[in-house]
Amino acid sequence: MCSVAGIAQFARFGTNNSFVVVDGHHLDYFTVSLIIACAWMGALTIYRSRDKQVVGIGPDEYKRVFSATIILVGLLNLVCVVFEVDIARGYVALVFPLGCLGLIASRWALRRWLSSQRAHGHYLSKVVVLGAVEDVKYVINQIEKKSGPAYEVVGVVMPGKPDPAGLFVNGQPIPVVGDPYSVVGAVAATEADAVIIAGPVEGGGAYIQELGWQLEESSTQLILTTGLTNVAGPRIHSRPVEGLPLMHVELPHYAGGKHVLKRLLDIVLSAAALIVLAPVFVVLAVLIRRDSPGPVIFKQERIGRRGQTFMMYKFRSMVENAEDALAGLLDQNEGAGLLFKMQKDPRVTRVGEWMRRYSLDEFPQFWNVLLGNMSLVGPRPPLQREVDGYESHVHRRLYIKPGLTGMWQINGRSELNWQDSVRLDLYYVENWSIVGDIIILWRTARAMIRPVGAY
Known part of the structure; x- marks a missing residue:
């Protein structure tokens, strides 16, 4: 953190000597950086981000790092207002984002090393x-x-x-x-x-x-x-009342400020993706057109939040009459439960085969995310025939918007059985968080490079 503060100081002020005035005293930015670094270490300690119960396991470690950083930024702003301390905004705008990214990257690298060690029986x-x-x-x-x-x-x-x-x-x-x-x-x-x-x-x-x-x-x-198999740790709180330990389980919320923030994240990232990936869209469209006759974009009606239907867009990866040919292949279904999947589906085109392997056919769904039909992260968007076969509790998948990616995408995709697919989706619906979404997006990017269960 000291090195990040030093980088931010150099990027903002160069080699010039700059000072912060505190109660008539001048503090150089080296001292300010040292104070911030120590306060940051203290915040991470208070949030127990190095607790052995969370280090290397699940997203809670990253959440604690992020939460400690946000609280520290808020406290710093409060101190600056109360004591009329004017810290350069450019310096603050650099040190905290860079520091947070550096912390998360270092934790991720440590986790990779720890996982490799544990795979050989060490540190268990x-x-x-x-x-x-x-x-x-x-x-x-x-x-x-x-x-x-x-x-x-x-x-x-x-x-x-x-x-x-x-x-x-x-x-x-x-x-x-x-x-x-x-x-x-x-x-x-x-x-x-x-x-x-x-x-x-x-x-x-x-x-x-x-x-x-x-x-x-x-x-x-x-x-x-606890026996609460679908409840994530952050939703469970213990509160002693006169010596009686009570376990509080927060009910999931399907509206409110957290969902507004999720929608803002969807709009910003999907719009950016559509702009950045525009050249890729053009290349894929040309390849699809030259590979087989038919439209470049495949449209299909899917079921979204609260059972509302919407038109989902994908790059066409199958022959033009794929839907008509489905009936003749049902007896060869290798999919899980209500899903139809074939590892060697004869309807898939040559270009479609490698597009599906690397999930490139799903790029047009960024448009669905921008429109608000889908979210970047969520349950898999189902077909009507799948929803018609749902058991009563499985309808909870429709409580939030379906996602471009999700728990199913980073846990094996087509190799998942139906029960595991449902379990992962329901777990996400009841326990999702913004930080969790960011982790899923990061793991999706890794899964696209090294795809598992994609066909």
């Missing part, structure tokens, strides 16, 4: 999972799929007589290291860093409290699963 937190068989299996499955990995399950603790062969999860044996009354000994034997309680346990709250006291001596973490 050893955990023991406690609970009934099905609860334990579910938690271990989720850890293996979603933790990055961040945890290494070194043993399980279950009631009853343990199987000498251990517990098998996905064909892999996990040793049973004890029962609910020998957890402390199991932790010592396995050198575990944490105990995860996977669901209800005999003895309830009293047992958990007693276990927490026993684990205090070894500084072992005690982690409780």
Whole structure:
């Protein structure tokens, strides 16, 4: 941060000596930069952006960095107004955006390094999972799929007589290291860093409290699963009331200021994309026209927010009569659930094949985003026949605008089964955030360079 402040100072003032007047005293900008850097470090510490529970896992680390920066900017402005300090606007306009980008880039680079180390079994937190068989299996499955990995399950603790062969999860044996009354000994034997309680346990709250006291001596973490599988961490808040810990779960909101900000982001970025990508549009249009007869743009009716229909635009990647030929291919469907997908779809043109691989056929949807039919990030835009086959809870996908990209785009696309596709979309609908959208856009850009499941 000191280096970024120095760069901003040099870019704004060059080699000239510049000062800020504070209560009659002159402070050079080197001192100002040092104060801002120290305050920034303090803000990051207060927001616990280096907490080992968030470093390298999920978007919360980036959100804390961004939030700490925004609060620091606000406090700096307040101090300047109250004490009549005039800091050069050009300097402030450089130091905070550059600093925030630098912080996020450094965290991303550290995360890449940490992920590579964890893939080789380094820097993992050893955990023991406690609970009934099905609860334990579910938690271990989720850890293996979603933790990055961040945890290494070194043993399980279950009631009853343990199987000498251990517990098998996905064909892999996990040793049973004890029962609910020998957890402390199991932790010592396995050198575990944490105990995860996977669901209800005999003895309830009293047992958990007693276990927490026993684990205090070894500084072992005690982690409780909530069972709220579609609720992200920021929506969960704990508030003690007279010694009674209450868990508050914020309800998702589908209107308000956050959605206005999302729409502004859509307008700015989609307009910029249409301008920047205009030459690419021309080249793709020429290639499509020369490759096969038919229109350059393919139009199809899709279902948007609250079930409203709209016309979605794509570059044509199939032959002109693709919709008519669909009926004859339904028995060869390789897609998930209500989706039709074929890895070797005979309707796809030569140009369309590589356009679909790199998602270039979806570029005209920036126009849909600008019009307001779609958003940059959201659930996949469904067809009417798909919506007609939705189960009741799946209609929640229509609570917000469909997206040009989304959770499905960065998690395997056509390789996802129907249940995972629905789960990801519903998770996004209930837990989306502006920072989360920016992360998804960044990961989409990476997925376009190294596509997975795109056909």
